[in-house]
Amino acid sequence: MTKVHKLRECKIYKDRAKMEGLKLNCDKAEGAFDRIIEDYKVVAPKRIAGKGRFSDMDLVSYDMVESLSDIVFNDRTYFSAKSVFFPIRETMFNYDKGCVEDARIEEKLTIIFLRACDINAINIFDTMFLKNGGYQDCYYKRRRESVKIFLLECPRPFADCFCASMGTNKTDNYSVFIRKEENGYAIRINDEAFMKYFSEGAKAKVEPHFIEDDLGALNIPDSIDCSLFRNKMWEEYSQRCIACGRCNTSCPTCTCFTVQDITIEDNMQKSERWRIWSSCQVKNFSLLAGDHDFRILKGDRMRYKVLHKIIDFRKTFGFNMCVGCGRCDQVCPEYIGMAKCIKKINEICIADREEKL
Amino acid sequence: MYNTKTLIKNAFRVSKVRGESAIRLRVPGGHLQAKYLTVIQELAEKFGNGTVHLTTRQGYEIPGIKLAQLEEVKEHMAEMIAQIESSCGVILEEPAKGYPSAGTRNVSACIGNRVCRFANMDTSALAQKIEQVIYPNDYHLKVAVTGCPNDCIKAHMQDIGIIGSIVPEYDQDRCILCEACMDNCRKKITNALYIENYRMIRDEECCLQCGECVLKCPTGAFSRGEKIYRIIIGGRTGKRNPRLANTFIRNVSEKTVLEICRNVYDFIHRHIDRSLPKEHLGYIIDRTGFSTFASEVLEQIELSPAEEVVELNNPGYFYPKRK
Structure with a gap:
């Protein structure tokens, strides 16, 4: 039996007064969490010891958690949570002697703990896969439908993040908000499906705190002049970028993938179709037949990425594709900054405009 | 007037300048609390000629020390050398006499994972554990620890080289x-x-x-x-037959590294040519044969299936010799 879950199935209370706020001590909160994980798989920021890129460093990343105490509340994750609903490698369907069957996936509902920027990033994914050209991507949709969102708040901005500038600092698209406090947890329930797990605890007013100001505020240009394509600013990135692709793989809004048909056990009658993440910064992304490549220079690849995030996507869908989470800045081994690049573009646009006047 | 044997035995150098010595300081793992630099500066300015030499093994050598002032110098440096050694777990019995051995052959290390992105381990920390095993290093065993096979510390030039992997x-x-x-x-x-x-x-x-x-x-x-660690053995410079070290054993744990260092030291004790002032491990292995070396050094060490012993095969470089 396939369960059918509707998108944003959670019944968000219209009447804000009805929203339940609670304070629970650690034991009671863990008790509620134990009941939740009987029904849901929970994915949240977790410290994975010794798995950092460099020796003797931990990796903070999204992973399955079995207790609230496993969750890292105060650190940004290295990777975003997108692999939960957009796996790095995904078998779409199997082909066997003329029969095509969609690959089966786990049915269990999944809760993801996300910050406001990352929740807004899911909106970008939904737009790309479900509201793009009148066609819905069924492989995305079925995974997305099983996702419930729990909100994590940001007590302060992280280094290099700029969600307030991107307008992605706030959200009410979440089922439950959980804040870790000194002697327990503060909880706010927005989705009545989760009321039953929180039968204990003292009523309290619980409001998530959202970042109001970025450490470095940015202006996003409304439009650009085509002359920006040939601007010298991109040359710097050709020198500095090493085309490693970490900015793409850590980004909560990069959606590019490539598709491959692969045969199983050398049996040409049997095969499967995969999709696999792709990165506009690594080699061969824009390689065509006859060895033609549109973007050999790394500066060209950077321009393609940045302008897609802040200009081209908006032309089609009306809002920006970057949520300002700052991960691409943090993971770049060459200290190339998205915020810095946007700033430069804005300065060039202002100078152009003044020149024309 | 001065007993040069005693001087050398306490790790002081006999200088070419008559009446002068040089202090040599061990810095196991090549990493030091910055506060000791003040003491080194005082020693150089008060007792030496105001300069300090950074040795090839990451120690300090303070030249121009008057032999007449040596007792005063020893006293001035006693606390520092005792502290540096005790931070490696080594207790100096009588720090006011200087080091108890001529072998200042410092266990050296690349910067390791405290800074380097390539490093797979804390090289200085392991070097300091090895210091405990071989101290006071009467046989001048040269050991270096490198954080990855780039081998920036030149572990391939040592009696024992440890490569972090x-x-x-x-x-x-x-x-x-x-x-x-x-x-x-x-x-x-x-x-x-x-x-x-x-x-x-x-x-x-x-x-x-x-x-x-x-x-x-x-x-x-x-x-x-x-x-895991790779141990390379038998590297050396010198005038007779310089050569690079060879892989001896791969995929070992830190515990095995320390056991092998201890066993190598005991092997040297049993087989060294005592007619020479010192003899490098590689020459001793040439004399005893690899199988004797391997069986003695690996005695009582339980190797896991992954731990792999490799026979040494590098003849090294020979200078032309008069027949």
């Missing part, structure tokens, strides 16, 4: 086949990676376990596994 772990489900690991390994390392059935295969025979695939991977498909 990791077992890369591969998660096929995270791999986007960007080939960054494979391209890097082919161009810079041993070409140990290739793609088969849309997944990366690591040829374990060729893989140096340097961990660069982990550094290159944009998705964490390659990640850090167990820390």
Whole structure:
């Protein structure tokens, strides 16, 4: 039996007064969490010891958690949570002697703990896969439908993040908000499906705190002049970028993938179709037949990425594709900054405009 | 007037300038609390000629010390050398006499994972544990610890070299086949990676376990596994038969590294040519034969199936010799 879950199935209370706020001590909160994980798989920021890129460093990343105490509340994750609903490698369907069957996936509902920027990033994914050209991507949709969102708040901005500038600092698209406090947890329930797990605890007013100001505020240009394509600013990135692709793989809004048909056990009658993440910064992304490549220079690849995030996507869908989470800045081994690049573009646009006047 | 044998025995140098000495300080692992630099400065300015030499083994040598003032100098440096050694777990019985052995052959180390992105281990910390094992190092055993097979500390020039490595772990489900690991390994390392059935295969025979695939991977498909060590043996410079060290054993744990260092030291004790002022390990192995060396050094060490012993085969470089 396939369960059918509707998108944003959670019944968000219209009447804000009805929203339940609670304070629970650690034991009671863990008790509620134990009941939740009987029904849901929970994915949240977790410290994975010794798995950092460099020796003797931990990796903070999204992973399955079995207790609230496993969750890292105060650190940004290295990777975003997108692999939960957009796996790095995904078998779409199997082909066997003329029969095509969609690959089966786990049915269990999944809760993801996300910050406001990352929740807004899911909106970008939904737009790309479900509201793009009148066609819905069924492989995305079925995974997305099983996702419930729990909100994590940001007590302060992280280094290099700029969600307030991107307008992605706030959200009410979440089922439950959980804040870790000194002697327990503060909880706010927005989705009545989760009321039953929180039968204990003292009523309290619980409001998530959202970042109001970025450490470095940015202006996003409304439009650009085509002359920006040939601007010298991109040359710097050709020198500095090493085309490693970490900015793409850590980004909560990069959606590019490539598709491959692969045969199983050398049996040409049997095969499967995969999709696999792709990165506009690594080699061969824009390689065509006859060895033609549109973007050999790394500066060209950077321009393609940045302008897609802040200009081209908006032309089609009306809002920006970057949520300002700052991960691409943090993971770049060459200290190339998205915020810095946007700033430069804005300065060039202002100078152009003044020149024309 | 001055007993040169005693001077040398306490790690002081007999200078070419008559009536002068030089102090030599051990800095195990090549890493030091900055506060000791003040003491080193005082020693150089008060008792020496105001200069300090950084030795090839990462120690300090303070030249121009008047032999007449040596007792005063010893007293001035006693607390510092006792503290540096005790931070490695070594207790100096009588620090006011200086070091108890001529062998200042400092256990040296590259900067290691305290700073370096390539390093697979805390090299200074391991060097300090080795200091405990071989102290006071009467046989002048040269040991160096390097954080990865780049071997910046030149472990290949030592009696014992320790190379820090990791077992890369591969998660096929995270791999986007960007080939960054494979391209890097082919161009810079041993070409140990290739793609088969849309997944990366690591040829374990060729893989140096340097961990660069982990550094290159944009998705964490390659990640850090167990820390393991490669021990290389018999490297040396000198006038007779210089040569690079050879791999002796691969895939060992830190515990085995320390046991082998201890056993090598005991092996030297049993077989060294005592007619010479000192003799490097490689020459001793040449004399005893590799099988004697291997059986004595590995005695009572339980090797796991992954731990692999390799026979030394490097004849080294010979200077032309008069018949």
